[in-house]
Amino acid sequence: MTTSNVLDLAKLWLETDVFAHTRLEIEQLLANNDEKELTIRLQERIAFGTAGLRARMAAGFSCMNELIIIQTTQGLVKYLASQQLENDKQRGIVIGYDGRHNSKNYAQLTAIVFLSSGYTVHLFPQLACTPIVPFSVIELNCVAGIMITASHNPKMDNGYKLYWHNGCQIVEPHDEGISKCILQNLAVWPQVKSMIPTNYIPDSNDTWIAPNHLLKDPSAQIDNYFNKIKQYSHNHSINASRKNPITYTAMHGVGAPWVTRAFQVFDLQPYIPVSQQILPDPDFSTVAYPNPEEGKGALSLAIQTAQQHDSKLILANDPDADRLAVAERQTDGEWRIFNGNEIAVLMAHWVWTRHKKQFNPSPQQASNCVMINSTVSSKILRAMAHHEGFRYEETLTGFKWIGNKAHDEIKNGRTFLFGYEVEIGFLVGDISLDKDGVRCAAIFAEMALDLYHENQITLARHLEDLYDLYGHYLMRTRYYFCDKADKLIAVMNQIRTMGDDGSYPKRIPNLVDNARPDFVIRSVRDLTCGIDTSQPDGKPTLPTTPNAQMITFTFEDSSTCTLRNSGTEPKLKYYVEVNDKNKEAAQVKLQQLTYSVLNYLLRPQETGLVAPKDE
Structure with a gap:
């Protein structure tokens, strides 16, 4: 028998809902006495x-x-x-x-x-x-x-x-x-x-909204958008003559016509479309998750298409085209899928070198230019800023913070150049202030072609050169599924009390090589609780987020580890970053620290966290 509380909630739904199809869903669940599903649907309101x-x-x-x-x-x-x-x-x-x-x-x-x-x-x-x-x-x-x-x-x-x-x-x-x-x-x-409409049809593609003098068509803004992104093309006069080896997938989303036109205004040759994924498909029929950040599984059809057309560069948007993924075929035939930090390093350097070439800024003018990333993104942007002389700012996770920070910097008279988050979200310039996979696709394409044709090097080789210049910042970022918010909070609270004194841990043992010293924690920043032991007053400079979980450990060698909940999915995300002047040393350090963090702090077998299927 369904409990009175669920019955009351179902009654409230039926009294409020004016749509027949969703009323019928609840009525059928009541008729089937499906208390479990009714509880899932009705007990908590979407926040x-x-x-x-x-x-x-x-x-x-x-x-x-x-x-x-x-x-x-x-x-x-x-x-x-x-x-x-x-x-x-x-x-x-x-x-x-x-x-x-x-x-x-x-x-x-x-x-x-x-x-x-x-x-x-x-x-x-x-x-x-x-x-x-x-x-x-x-x-x-x-x-x-x-x-x-x-x-x-x-x-x-x-x-x-x-x-x-x-x-x-x-x-x-x-x-x-x-x-x-x-x-x-x-x-x-x-x-x-x-x-x-009295005959409202769910999931219809009909235009049923009645004409109204207050209802306007903003389609003219599309022309305006493309006219304005032209300013970000720096090799406009020679792009059209270049062979374009670029493959593009819209991941069953809306991006194709927008990226097509972006390529046109940059005078780039048309891309090679991944035909099975180029048109909108609400069922995302060729991918389990329509997320290009997932890696080779999500990009498998793009890789096949690129190989068939002897294309060595793949660009991919997510379904709403605000994010950008990149893959490049290497000289040995293998495909390298760049992570968000790697794409950002390439783009940030390109944006800065183009800005310098166009404006030749003085040191004072350079210091008035700003780039921004989220706190879980790579600190190589900070190293680049220190080396090149522009201003660097970091924000909380989520592009809302990057956009609003950029808005504040612009109001203060600074020139905003670039912002990014490691989850393949990028923004170039100030014509709008949210991540944009459309204009960034054209900007990245132009940059890649410049490297291929003018410098005769690959993206991967250029990236190594940039790491040699700014430091080898390597990051491992992934996630565990966590089906309940209280379970995730319990995991995080347990971490907060792992130290010998019942507080935060002071070190993490090296579980890969016990002959090496432990990873000693220099400072802890807990934005959930408003604690930052690196600050004189013990309080973080970034805003606290009591309704979200985020802890960052900074180690004696300046490596970092951040643990946080996803704001949109049932996931606990982790970000482990190391840096070293030597690439091989950085790789060893990253492997050892990541394994130790996951198996000492998170312990998925004990805590019930579930790894993605490809791990």
Whole structure:
């Protein structure tokens, strides 16, 4: 028998939901007395965080569905009203959507909530890449932007990504304020209900939203975007004459037409498409996870295509085209898949050398230029900044922090050049302030062709030269699946008490070679608890995140290890980085420290953490 608490929650859902198909889902679960699934769907409400919303599509408070979209948008409308932004309704909202199941419907539902409240709504009428939304927020001077996407999540998921009027993803305290307003506006407003078709069809590609004088088509911003990214092409006059050996995959997402046009404005030869993955496919039929960061498994078809066409360079976007992956065929025929730090080193150096060539900055002018990365990303960017004389800043994890930091630096009169996070998210220039896999694909392609044709070296060889110059910073980053938040918190809390004194550990034994000394911990930064033992006052310079888990250990040799929860997936992520002037020494150190961290601190066999299947 289903318990009264679950019955009450089911009753509340049925009283609130105005959509027949999701009402039927809950009714069928009730009829089947499926208390377990009802509890999963109804007991906890999906949280609106700084990443917006992201979850599987199904009926229930914990899932993505039409009712949740409406409730969230109603709350957002009320929150925007509370901010008293100048001319907020006239400035309006921009909305985009990707090729996932239900994305177009969710975008239209979002639009009618704003229209019903008198807001101008700029709704893209066709599939959009995520980068066009923050760009359009700035160009149209909107008060906010919304992208319906779940990025690289599995096919059953969808999401709701929110940008503030500065074109950046929202940060605290906006998420908490919006959450409160959502909970105060759960009943579907009558004016919204009246705009929903009586014959509403879920997961439809129909355009059912009625014409409205407040509904605008922002498609002109697409031309504007491509006109503005031309400034990042530095070899414009000679690109067209070069043979283009580049293979590209959209990973079943929306990126292909956008990258096609980006190549055109850079005068690059057309890319070789991975035909099986070039068109949007909400079922992601050729990959288990549509995430190019997963490595050779995700890129296997791209590798096959490249080999068939004698192409030695692969570029890949994730499904909403805000991230970029890169692989290069080596002289021995093997494919090297570059990680996010390696791609960033190559891009940062390219951006800086092009900037120097174009502007010949004085040391003072160079110090006014800034590059930014997240705290879990490689410290080689800091080493590069120290060597070259530009400014370096680090932020919390998540591109929301990088974008907002870039915005602050620009307001302070500095020139923002480049930002990145190790999870293959990159941003060049200030025409928008979120990661962008479209313009970065063209920028990277131009850089690679310059190396191939002008310098006659590979990306891999050039990367080694940069490591020789700035130091061999090597990182191992991966994750464990963790199905429950309380389990992850328990693992992290156990680490906090592993020391002999019941506090943080003071050292980690070398479990690979016990003849070598332990890895001695110099300082601990715990952003969950607001502790940083490297600071005179014991407090971190970065903001604390009491609702998220993050601990960083810095060792006596300046190696680092960061452990944190993913903000969008049920994962515990780890980042281990070492550096040394000698590459071989760095490789040995990385292997030994990573193994020791995983088997001493995390101990997956004991804690129940689950490694990815390819490990």
